[in-house]
Amino acid sequence: MASFPVINMEKLNGEERAITMEKIDDACKNWGFFELVNHGISHDMLDKVERLTKEHYKQCREQKFKEIVGLMGLEAAQSEVKDVDWETTFFLRHLPESNISEVPDLEEEYRKTMKEFAGELEKLAEQLLDLLCENLGLEKGYLKKVFYGSKGPNFGTKVSSYPPCPHPELIKGLRAHTDAGGLILLFQDDKVSGLQLLKDGKWVDVPPMQHSIVINLGDQLEVITNGKYKSVVHQVVAQTDGNRMSIASFYNPGSDAVIFPAPALVEKDQGETHVYPKFIFEDYMKLYVGLKFQAKEPRFEAMKNMKSSTAPNPIATA
């Protein structure tokens, strides 16, 4: 099997641009995931984000997690636990409006650093969307425009820890799912592994790599690209040793953005059945909340049949 795709973004500025763009296209088509190095976010910033996140976990989250695990009796589990994940998380919103100043228990330095980090990730996400447009033959800015809606994209960060787990065979760090949104940028632990994606029916590790950013595509990009690119099922396997840090930032469409297959990609597909619906992003998210750990196809089907109250036009499927 081909090895997990690693993209050196510096090569986009030189002689190897074409081959690097091809690698990105291949990763989007065949993996739904790739790992970026030399992405332009400084190692100093990444090191600081990691240090402050780990300190915050120790100070504010570790004890609470242990208490919850104790209350739920998870350490004594004898059979597979199917409705809980072995993770502790909190969420920061950046766009359309930041909530960082309101999130409790964050040191001032941590707030400031996460705000700066989000600014860098936002730029990187928008750069990547344009690289995808180029590979897809869509006009520059097309994806950004679709994501914009009337108030701009939704952009947020889920900060997670996966503490050591006594029974990884019985309880997942995070159960298998595809991501609902657009583009996901993950800064993951450089030592403690656990993230896996499903490829050709087999689980493949997303290898930890210092200072890299892992990218994956959500359901919305699958719809907009008319299935040229796919959101891919992934999971986190809890580890018996080590505490895995995972900082996943979601660059998603605005709540009222209308999502549908790009007409340019549908026209090139003449003869294929148009399987993807048209819908308002917020309606998809309402559905996703209850169905995250189920297959995406029934979600797409449900959206085809949904009459949205906010849709400007009757829902069409192409």
Ligand SMILES: [Fe+2]
């Ligand atoms: Fe995910």
